[in-house]
Amino acid sequence: MIPPTMSAFEATSRYFNEAADLLDLTDNMRKLLLTPKREVQVQIPVEMDNGELSTLIGYRVQHDNACGPMKGGLRFHPEVDLDEVRSLAALMTWKTAVVNLPYGGAKGGIAIDPRTISARELERVTRKFVDQIHDVIGPDTDIPAPDMGSNAMVMAWIMNQYGKYHGFNPAVVTGKPVEHYGMPGREEATGRGVGIFTVKLLSRLGRSPSETKVAIQGFGNVGSHAAKFLQEADCQVVAISDVSGGYYREQGIDISDACRHLREHNGSLAGYRQADAITNEELLELKVDVLIPAALGGVFTAENARRIQAPVIIEAANEPTRPEADAIFNQRGLTVLPDVLANAGGVTASYFEWVQNRQHYQWGINRVRQELDHVLSQAFQTVWETATERQVSLRIAAFMVGIGRVGRATILGGIA
Ligand code: NAD
Numbered sequence: 001m002i003p004p005t006m007s008a009f010e011a012t013s014r015y016f017n018e019a020a021d022l023l024d025l026t027d028n029m030r031k032l033l034l035t036p037k038r039e040v041q042v043q044i045p046v047e048m049d050n051g052e053l054s055t056l057i058g059y060r061v062q063h064d065n066a067c068g069p070m071k072g073g074l075r076f077h078p079e080v081d082l083d084e085v086r087s088l089a090a091l092m093t094w095k096t097a098v099v100n101l102p103y104g105g106a107k108g109g110i111a112i113d114p115r116t117i118s119a120r121e122l123e124r125v126t127r128k129f130v131d132q133i134h135d136v137i138g139p140d141t142d143i144p145a146p147d148m149g150s151n152a153m154v155m156a157w158i159m160n161q162y163g164k165y166h167g168f169n170p171a172v173v174t175g176k177p178v179e180h181y182g183m184p185g186r187e188e189a190t191g192r193g194v195g196i197f198t199v200k201l202l203s204r205l206g207r208s209p210s211e212t213k214v215a216i217q218g219f220g221n222v223g224s225h226a227a228k229f230l231q232e233a234d235c236q237v238v239a240i241s242d243v244s245g246g247y248y249r250e251q252g253i254d255i256s257d258a259c260r261h262l263r264e265h266n267g268s269l270a271g272y273r274q275a276d277a278i279t280n281e282e283l284l285e286l287k288v289d290v291l292i293p294a295a296l297g298g299v300f301t302a303e304n305a306r307r308i309q310a311p312v313i314i315e316a317a318n319e320p321t322r323p324e325a326d327a328i329f330n331q332r333g334l335t336v337l338p339d340v341l342a343n344a345g346g347v348t349a350s351y352f353e354w355v356q357n358r359q360h361y362q363w364g365i366n367r368v369r370q371e372l373d374h375v376l377s378q379a380f381q382t383v384w385e386t387a388t389e390r391q392v393s394l395r396i397a398a399f400m401v402g403i404g405r406v407g408r409a410t411i412l413g414g415i416a
Helices: 008-022 027-034 082-098 119-133 152-166 186-204 221-232 255-264 280-284 323-332 345-359 365-390 394-413
Strands: 038-047 053-064 070-076 104-110 142-146 213-217 236-242 245-248 276-278 290-293 312-314 335-337
Touching (some): 008 027, 008 323, 008 394, 038 082, 053 070, 053 082, 053 119, 053 142, 070 082, 082 104, 082 345, 082 394, 104 142, 119 152, 142 152, 142 345, 186 221, 186 312, 186 335, 186 365, 213 280, 221 236, 221 255, 236 255, 236 280, 245 280, 335 394, 345 365, 365 394
Parallel strands (some): 213 236, 213 290, 290 312, 312 335
Antiparallel strands (some): 038 053, 245 276
C-alpha cells in the first residue's frame, strides 16, 4: 500500500523504478538518472501596484540534459513548491524522450495566484524572475514554455527580458504569441495530440469512434481542443466541465456551441444551458467509453478509483492519477494512456517552434499538423509495441522507452 503522504517526486520515481527493474538498470545508474542536475530557488521581490512590497519564491529545476537542452513549462500557481516542480521536471525528461525529441527535462514555477494580481504586476514578477535565472536558461541550455497560469504574453516578456542580457534570441522560450515569433498550431497542439492518441488507441482496441462516448474534465486549452478534435473524428463528447461544474448531454454536446459560450462568458462554462448540470465528481464516474482528465493533478485516488466506469482513460492533465489509483486501474484491467505520452503534443509543437526560431523560417499550419501527427504516431506505436511485447501497462512501457533512450544517451555521452 502506498502511503497517501507520498510526495509527487516519490510518485514519479515509483514508476521510474518499476520500469528500471524491467530494464535491469543498475542502482548507480538509477541514482544518476533520478537526481536532478540543478535546482534553483530564488527570491522575487516585487513592488505591487499599491506600492507595497511582495516577496515571492520562484523555482527552476533542471532534471536531465543527456538528450539535449532542457525543456519545460513555467507554472504560476499558489501551491507551487519545490517537490512539485522537481517531479514535473523529471516527467519532462521522460516525456521528451518518449516522443524522441532532442531535449532533456526541466520545469519552473512561481508560488502566486495570477488571477489575484494585475497584468502589470504579473509582468514585473516575470521580468524579476528572469533577472534571477537568465544565466541558467538559454536556447541551448533550458527553454521555458507556458504551463498552468502562464501564457504566450508571459513568454514574450521572458524573451524580451532575456534579450536585455544576452541579445535577440527568440528560441529561448516557446509558446510565444503567433505574431511575436510564435507558431500557428502551438496553442491547439496538446489537445490535438490528446485527440490523435485517443483515436489511435481506440483503433488498437478495436473500437469505432462513432460508437465512442467521451467525458472530459477541464475545458481550458487542452480539454477544449481535445473535444473539438474528437468531435470532428466522429466521437460523441457527452460531458465537459470546468471549475464552474460539469455539463452532460446524452446525445452529445455541440463543442463549437460550448466554445462560443466560453468566448462570450469570459472563458467560463457557467450558465451553459444546452446540457444538464452535473458535478465534477459525477463526470468522473459517468458510464462512458473514454474519460479524459484535462484539468488538475491528483483527481484519481484510492477513494474513487473503484467507482470509475470508463474502460479507457487518457491522461491529458499532468499526474491526474495517484499511484494507488493506478494500481487499482491496472488490477481492474482499465487501459490508461499515461500523461507522459498523452499530453506530449504540446512539447512536440514547442520543439517545432524552437526549430523555426533557430532557422528564422516559418511553417504553415498544415505542415505543423502533419509533423505533429507523424511524431506522435511513431511514439504511440513504439509505446504500444513495448507494452505488448513486455506485457506491461502503457505507463510502464512509456517509462521504459523514455528511460532507455536517456540511459543510452547518458552512457554514449560519457560521465567523466
Ligand atoms: P487551462 O488553465 O487552460 O484549463 C484548465 C481547465 O481546468 C479550465 O477549464 C478550468 O476551469 C478547469 N479546472 C480547474 N480546476 C478544476 C476543478 N477543480 N475541477 C474541474 N475543472 C477544473 O489549462 P490547460 O493548459 O488546459 O492544462 C490542463 C492540464 O493539462 C494541466 O494539468 C496541465 O499541466 C496539462 N498540460 C497542459 C499543456 C498545454 O500545452 N497547455 C501541456 C501538457 C500538459
